[in-house]
Amino acid sequence: MIEEITHLLKKASIKAGIIDPFIKLEHPEDISHGDFSTNVAMVYTKVLKIAPKILAEKIVEEFNKDLPSTLSNATVAGPGFINIYVHNSAVTKNTTSVISLKENYGRSDIGGGKKIIVEYSSPNIAKPFTIGHLRSTIIGDAIANIYDFLGYKVIRDNHLGDWGTQFGKLLFAIDKWGDWDKIEKSDSPIKDLVALYVKFHDEALIDKSYEDQARNLFKILESGENSDITEKWRKCIELSKKEFSKIYDKLGVSFDTEFGESMFASPEKSNEILEILKSKNLLTTSENAQVVIFENEKYPPLIIQKSDGTTIYATRDLATDWYRKNTYGKDLMIVNEVGSEQTLYFRQLFEIERLLGWFEIGERIHVSHGLYRFKDGKMSTRKGNVIWLDDIIDEAEKRAVALNPESANDVAIGAIKFNDLKRDCAHDIVFDWDEIMNMTGDSGPYLQYACVRAEAVLDKAKEKGLKVDTSGTRPDIVSLDMLERYMMHFEEKLVFSANSFKPNILAGYLINLASFFNVFYAQTVIVDEKEEGTAYKLAVTQAFIYTMRNGLNLLGIKVPKRM
């Protein structure tokens, strides 16, 4: 329909005197201004030296001469907008198609099977799974879901932080202050490990030699020569993974691959990367370390190999992407959903990968999100002031149980996820218990509730043996009309959400959609055997449910049976 309207508007504009017009179609914010609108008359008013309204009227006159059956008419409004109204029959056709496509409604093949790796969550082993990782997990999962729905071949990768100097610190702390047997038997070994990690940073302030000793331990770990150390490292991973999987189960998140950084840290792999960089003349020695220096000081230098010869995150990330490139081949896009504090690093990394000819601009994406912080500062593992994810889920469930025990888990998770997904991820969030598990207003439970309630309506209709279809009379109800027309925007919002890597576009759409339904629900009695339009109203209700369920599903939010 968009293509058809654009084509017809172009024809009409040319007849009105515009040479080679550029048509931009949009949906007016106020739905009463029509289903589509264009500003073409305002854009060309200066060139043609005609008042925008007069030009718009000329275009509309031409446009209305040759209307397709899908449109009812076009009008001029405001300063010179051209508003286009879709014919009721086309609206009905859309609703009919939603009902027939069900859970496939909105699915498309625009991805054409193009591969996209979405790397998200990526917690660090032996560091807490806190609210900080929550954002990456929730947003990354939603992005992966949306791309999958749009016909991309999505690879969800949890890039576990299971390597690095942090393990030298941890192993040092376990050895010095920890009780290994106790950790192994603990209910929450991660919390024990984190306590040791925090202790390390406290003590390292006093004894300056600890940092060096920790780095040395990491060097031994990376060399693989001390089996005792390697074994302890392996055990830490095992214990952490066990706890992570519990949380992923609760969140309903799963991955295709969980390659840790350690997979890309072998001497052979890092040497291969260093050779590649050398061959392109990108490597410089500086203070015994190998670094990449960027032309014109575009970015600060980036260390690729530390002066003690061990790898650093950049080495391992390059090795990871080299592996991905060789494994998944051409036409590959890689998205890293990682906090905004790593923005500079990712720019450096992408620049290197571009210079190496691995990826073009647009094939490497950093979706960055702002931080959760307290009113008085940043959360920091090293300092030990963090909020644990399990605590948040537990607290949310407690609040949801108070309203209805049956659906507590789905509602709690829905509230937490939606609170994150409804906002532009660039902003920092000041942590607030009431805010994060909000269950009224613009919230997950608001959407779930609208859906559950709509389903109850259909159940009741089914009991009475009523028909659910669009073949009968279309009731003349404003709220029904608005709901039905707004439903037509679903696929477009999905595409826009995907292209801009902003799940909050979809989230905002669903809020509006639910609100349209709630108004419709409040203003009319849907199940009414005596009324002619009941089958149609039920059909629109059914279409709403499919659209809402599909949308929520993409955001990783489940709809409970009752709530």
Next chain:
RNA sequence: GCACCCGUAGUGAAAUGGAUAUCAUACACGCCUUCGAAGCGUUUGUUGUAGGUUCGAGUCCUACCGGGUGCACCA
């Protein structure tokens, strides 16, 4: 010091350069003897400052002010 991000009702947020800047929350007042009140309705209140580009700026550009993050062996 340099770089990047963010400044929108009391609070939290939304808005592909478009129309009267939207939504929630809080406050006040209404609506369940007809489909589920986690809902619906009514009322109050907003684009940091100063310039610029544009027919049109919360959005783009410049400067400033405020907050955040990052800048060599952490990830």
